[in-house]
Amino acid sequence: QVQLVESGGGLVQAGGSLRLSCAASGRTFSRYAMGWFRQAPGKEREFVVAISWSGDNTYIADSVKGRFTISRDNAKNTVYLQMNSLKPEDTAVYYCAARFERSLSGSSYYIGPDEYDYWGQGTQVTVSS
Numbered sequence: 001q002v003q004l005v006e007s008g009g010g011l012v013q014a015g016g017s018l019r020l021s022c023a024a025s026g027r028t029f030s031r032y033a034m035g036w037f038r039q040a041p042g043k044e045r046e047f048v049v050a051i052s053w054s055g056d057n058t059y060i061a062d063s064v065k066g067r068f069t070i071s072r073d074n075a076k077n078t079v080y081l082q083m084n085s086l087k088p089e090d091t092a093v094y095y096c097a098a099r100f101e102r103s104l105s106g107s108s109y110y111i112g113p114d115e116y117d118y119w120g121q122g123t124q125v126t127v128s129s
Helices: none
Strands: 002-007 010-013 018-026 032-039 046-051 058-060 068-073 078-083 092-100 123-128
Touching: 002 092, 018 032, 018 092, 018 123, 032 068, 032 078, 046 068, 046 078, 058 068, 078 092
Parallel strands: 010 123
Antiparallel strands: 002 018, 018 078, 032 046, 032 092, 046 058, 068 078, 092 123
């Protein structure tokens, strides 16, 4: 029902910035709560940031709070992850995820991987020191 494609990853020096994009296709993108997760080799998939489908509420993991922000442009069917002050520990494959939101309020966000219905293929972010 929705397909997600991440872009914007790459190699960046510590302290630098990247903006990841997740372009969605399919119907009713505006009715999907969105999240970003990351996974390093040998590690579990880790929650990073989430946003409600209304865009009014966001949640940011403590590990990236103050450095990363999530936003969405429903008109463009795109969600963004702005990453500033990058650290080597941020190196991972970053995935966007979508969950169909049945609530009409649009205020809910989700932090668990099992709460999402659709996933992109990921984009590599490598931070050098």
